[in-house]
Amino acid sequence: MRWWRDGTGRCVADLAALPPVPEVTVADAAELDRRMRAADRPFVVRGLVSDWPLVEAGRRSAAEARAYLLRHRRDMPFTVSVGTGETGGRLFYDDAMGMNFRVMRAGLPEIFAKIDAVEGQAEAPTIYLGSVDMQQYFEGLHEANHVPLGDRQALASIWIGTQTRIAAHNDFPENLACVAVGRRRFTVFPREQFANLYLGPVDHTPAGRAVSMVDFHAPDFEKHPRFREALAHAQVAELEAGDALYMPSMWWHHVEGLASFNVLVNYWWRETPRWLGQPQDALNHAMMAIRDLPADEKAHWRALFDHYVFENGDAVTAHIPEGARSVLAPMTPETAGKMRAFLLRALSR
Template sequence: MPAPMEAFRYEGQADALDSIVGGDRPVVIRGLVKHWPLVKAAGESDQAFAAQLIAADNGTPVDALLMPPEAEGIVGYRGDAEAFNFTHHRASVTQALQRLLQFADAADAPGIALQSAPIASCLPRLLDHHRLPLLDPAVTPRLWIGNRVTTPAHFDEYRNIACVVCGVRRFTLFPPEQVRNLYIGPLDFAPTGAAISMARLDRLDDPRYPRLREAMRHALVAELEPGDAIYIPPMWWHHVASLGKLNALVNYWWMPAHGSGLAPNTRLGGLLHCILLFKSLPPAERAAWRELLDHYVFGDEDPAAHIPAHRRGWLGELDEEQSRKLLERIRQYL
């Protein structure tokens, strides 16, 4: 079953970010934002936490999900993946909090999740007193609020530091190679934009997902309380369960600069392009293209080591100009 996640105690270390991200594995960062006023308010009560957010709210609508009680708070599908099990809404932070407090003690409360709200847009007054000491201020935070809601395993292309500011959240993470054991749903019909696992972690005996137990053998798990944070490397599958009547998280996505200058989401486009081009080929041709991709893209050896440096072109280090020319060639092929 899942192993405990590595933990790092943050006490102002100047090299903390390098220590955290250097291993390319998830790390719990205990006490990273314990000094935030929101965290201190959450320590008083849910009402004190909500009051502080409401005082900073400028009324800008943000995305929210509403799930019926029978969904058990798990974001996903209804029936045989015929529809999503929630409805989308636009609401202010204040409206979402009022609804959450209204249903706090209800036995049959609907699932409510305010998702990925840009704090600079809806709660700009919070920015001055809720800075993350590890990251450049240009990396902008987003807010997630809800009740007992679970987001099944999914991945992000970005590096991610997620800070719990109210309630308790359980993170269960899977390394990228476990994708085949997580039973990922449709790429073109995903509940929150990112494809999610269709298997429930609390139903390991579901005969539809026999390899889920194998995924759990490789999983890492941690529970975070207010003030704690977690670093999630790119491409790691993460299942996030909110355990309290009111939960809130602030996260930061960022991607180190790469020579190509391309936006990270271009990579997902590359995956979809590969599905279009290669998936339907006969087995021998598909195997040949796999060899080419391994040689030129995914292999550890330099495929251009034997070529003079000034002639390596697209096989060398790509700067923005070379990337632009390569994109133009791709457009010509398309």
């Protein structure tokens, strides 16, 4: 990892000098499927979506890519985040822990007209459309530009914007991220590095997930000393249009849009059924209900969690008739529904 001091004396990182994410080649959709099912760490596939019409339009020009997207848009307002030129594309907290960007609603032609007007300007405002459902907001775009993912029930999202820096975060679903226009840099970290990334609030976030408070371009190692350990485990993927990155569930990733106009399409899916719910919801509730208990009570609840959740051995149910184990038996859609209704009643008291 290379560092240097900028004009203010801050330590500046050369993220591109990190070890690269391994690359693989795939012959067809079946091989991609096998590699993703077997992978426990990220990998890059060069040229996976190089034949997409959107990629071809973007290679001609950013304006051609925007025109292509406009031809497929549905006539409805889009949610867009707008930051000032002083942020350097970093959509993050401000000094008061509010957000350093505004969220607005506008039609795609209006948004693209603003991008047209500022493209190439120094310190141009940041304009960013994040996690837009391709099938809801566009007509025929997904059908013409997609990766066949077999029986996965994947959500296809599109991310469109000027130069951006998105703080390191993770996602519960597995993720296949495909660069359609421009260039992207992903800096990735294993799941267990969360403590070394100095995460911010879980309930007040720029985009729904807790993010690293470290400025990756100018890390403050006096304030965040453990970030050095995170960097020792980091890898980087520099992606051109047509390239793709696979990330397993819960891997941390810092994402940069490097060109003046960037488009990414990603697919999220779970290998577990959706009716099992979101683990983050359980963690959030545990913080509210358990974290501030006296130490002896917390120790007891830790033992209960181990017994019922993390170990979940035969001793949990062996003494209960098989037909009477309810939610202690392997979960089904029916018992999950009953548990969800039980929780909603309990939380509404």
